[in-house]
Amino acid sequence: xxxxxxxxxxxxxxSLIHRLDPRTxxxxxxxxxxxxxxxxxxxxxxxxxxxxxxxxxxxxxxxGYILKGITPVWFLIFFTFILHLIITKEGSVLIEIAGFTxxxxxxxxxxxxxxxxxxxxxxxxLLTLTTSPMEITDAIEALLGPLKKIKVPVHELALMxxxxxxxxxxxxxxxEKISKAQASRGVDLRTGSIKDRIYAIxxxxxxxxxxxxxxxxxxxxxxxxxxxxxxxxxxxLRKLQFKxxxxxxxxxYVSIIIIFFSLRN
Amino acid sequence: MMTAIEFRDVYFRYNxxxxxxxKKFNLKIEENETVAIIGHNGSGKSTIAKxxxxxxxxxxxxxxxxxxxxxxxxxxEIRQNIGMVFQNPENxxxxxxxxxxxAFGLENRxxxxxxxxxxxxxxxxxxxxxxxxxxxxxNLSGGQKQRVAIASVxxxxxxxxxxxxxxxxxxxxGRKEILSTIHDLKEELEITMVMITHDLHEIILTxxxxxxxxxxxxxxxxxxxxxxxxxxLQSIGLSLPLTVELAIELERQYDYQFTTYPxxxxxxxxxxxxxxxxx
Numbered sequence: 357x358x359x360x361x362x363x364x365x366x367x368x369x370x371s372l373i374h375r376l377d378p379r380t381x382x383x384x385x386x387x388x389x390x391x392x393x394x395x396x397x398x399x400x401x402x403x404x405x406x407x408x409x410x411x412x413x414x415x416x417x418x419x420g421y422i423l424k425g426i427t428p429v430w431f432l433i434f435f436t437f438i439l440h441l442i443i444t445k446e447g448s449v450l451i452e453i454a455g456f457t458x459x460x461x462x463x464x465x466x467x468x469x470x471x472x473x474x475x476x477x478x479x480x481x482l483l484t485l486t487t488s489p490m491e492i493t494d495a496i497e498a499l500l501g502p503l504k505k506i507k508v509p510v511h512e513l514a515l516m517x518x519x520x521x522x523x524x525x526x527x528x529x530x531x532e533k534i535s536k537a538q539a540s541r542g543v544d545l546r547t548g549s550i551k552d553r554i555y556a557i558x559x560x561x562x563x564x565x566x567x568x569x570x571x572x573x574x575x576x577x578x579x580x581x582x583x584x585x586x587x588x589x590x591x592x593l594r595k596l597q598f599k600x601x602x603x604x605x606x607x608x609y610v611s612i613i614i615i616f617f618s619l620r621n
Numbered sequence: 622m623m624t625a626i627e628f629r630d631v632y633f634r635y636n637x638x639x640x641x642x643x644k645k646f647n648l649k650i651e652e653n654e655t656v657a658i659i660g661h662n663g664s665g666k667s668t669i670a671k672x673x674x675x676x677x678x679x680x681x682x683x684x685x686x687x688x689x690x691x692x693x694x695x696x697x698e699i700r701q702n703i704g705m706v707f708q709n710p711e712n713x714x715x716x717x718x719x720x721x722x723x724a725f726g727l728e729n730r731x732x733x734x735x736x737x738x739x740x741x742x743x744x745x746x747x748x749x750x751x752x753x754x755x756x757x758x759x760n761l762s763g764g765q766k767q768r769v770a771i772a773s774v775x776x777x778x779x780x781x782x783x784x785x786x787x788x789x790x791x792x793x794x795g796r797k798e799i800l801s802t803i804h805d806l807k808e809e810l811e812i813t814m815v816m817i818t819h820d821l822h823e824i825i826l827t828x829x830x831x832x833x834x835x836x837x838x839x840x841x842x843x844x845x846x847x848x849x850x851x852x853x854l855q856s857i858g859l860s861l862p863l864t865v866e867l868a869i870e871l872e873r874q875y876d877y878q879f880t881t882y883p884x885x886x887x888x889x890x891x892x893x894x895x896x897x898x899x900x
Binding site: 490518519521522525526529571574575577578579580581582583584585589590591592593594595 | 671674676697700701703705707709711712713714715716717720721724725726727728729730731732733734737738741757758759773774777
């Protein structure tokens with residue numbers, strides 16, 4: 357349960373998608389998110405859906421697991437569908453119930469918007485499912501590298517991200533310990549009204565924050581003792597390298613995009 | 622022989638209202654010496670390590686490392702030669718995996734990647750953690766984390782190793798692991814080692830023992846002679862190892878004579894069975 361929370365949804369594996377360089381995945385997904393909004397007919401939507409489904413199959417993850425990962429979003433997708441169904445007043449009237457009319461345009465609009473939404477969520481979740489948080493951090497650092505020229509502290513941000521990732525399990529352990537300690541002193545976290553429960557979190561958060569600050573201070577001292585003084589003159593152990601697989605993936609992806617643009621109206 | 626660390630009339634306090642932690646403090650640690658600095662909490666022993674590493678700056682007095690005076694401009698350079706292991710194994714683990722953590726100090730020094738990989742392997746082998754390269758810190762025990770911390774420091778080839786209560790937060794097993802690791806390092810390498818501790822068991826490994834009390838050196842002696850004045854140690858709040866206490870009681874009640882007080886069970890056994898041979 358804990359390890360599940362730590363790594364988000366990441367499922368280790370050795371599929372084609374797993375083996376891609378995280379930068380490749382990041383670029384593809386980022387551009388895909390934009391491209392989804394350019395689809396304007398059933399052919400282009402179909403093409404993108406096909407692409408997404410092939411990606412899903414390539415990850416070799418259980419489809420059930422992937423769909424479970426996007427459970428919280430199902431409600432939103434359904435909600436947008438209903439909203440568009442009711443609000444859009446275009447085309448011929450299909451049904452009329454108690455003064456509400458549902459138009460043909462509404463159904464169409466609702467379907468396309470929720471399909472868009474679904475594709476976005478599905479593809480981005482594939483990134484977190486097949487890429488470890490550390491790889492994503494490295495990829496972000498590498499891709500944002502050029503921003504260093506305009507004094508964006510890219511290295512510092514990446515280090516902050518990796519240290520936070522490293523301390524998540526530590527702080528979870530600590531939270532558990534504190535909540536047990538407070539429970540033994542009579543703090544009730546499980547029953548009572550929502551208001552009571554929110555108040556009960558305070559004696560949990562205060563010690564957690566204090567210890568987190570203490571840890572931060574000690575960590576800073578340990579880092580200083582080990583010679584850390586910012587990104588200057590630093591070498592890196594983790595190294596990202598584009599492989600032939602990445603070039604192939606890129607070529608295929610670009611041709612998919614070209615076909616997509618020829619399919620739209 | 623060169624002096625590795627020297628304190629000259631050092632004064633230090635944490636802030637202006639606080640009492641002096643170190644007052645006109647003088648200390649010389651020679652190259653390749655293994656020194657234990659012991660004392661009760663608040664005796665100033667931890668402060669010594671942080672001052673030697675430039676993590677704290679004294680209000681007055683000079684600190685010399687390898688004969689060079691520690692100043693704001695050369696502190697980073699001097700720190701490259703000093704490795705420090707802290708008390709809390711959790712709060713000095715920077716990397717997301719064992720490998721990344723050992724790499725951290727090397728990355729800071731700008732070591733090329735290829736050499737880094739070699740050094741990581743050698744130093745992890747030194748502490749017996751070579752099979753844990755991709756483990757995450759939350760899957761390691763305290764002793765293992767502390768061994769990784771030692772490996773991280775050793776990978777940077779320090780001339781001086783400071784252990785600031787490195788075993789105090791570990792369970793007995795972890796403590797044993799660390800002590801045997803330190804023992805092995807001492808056998809293999811020529812390195813100046815300063816162990817700061819309040820555990821009198823740990824001093825077995827050392828050549829010299831410095832007892833701190835109220836910011837001053839209370840006693841500068843060797844392991845063999847440390848317990849000759851056991852009343853003094855007890856009076857400044859140090860508790861004696863069980864074997865020493867037992868030996869003292871045997872002397873008091875049964876007329877045994879110990880030439881040196883035994884620090885662990887084996888030494889105790891040795892002292893007991895040879896005690897009759899002398900007569």
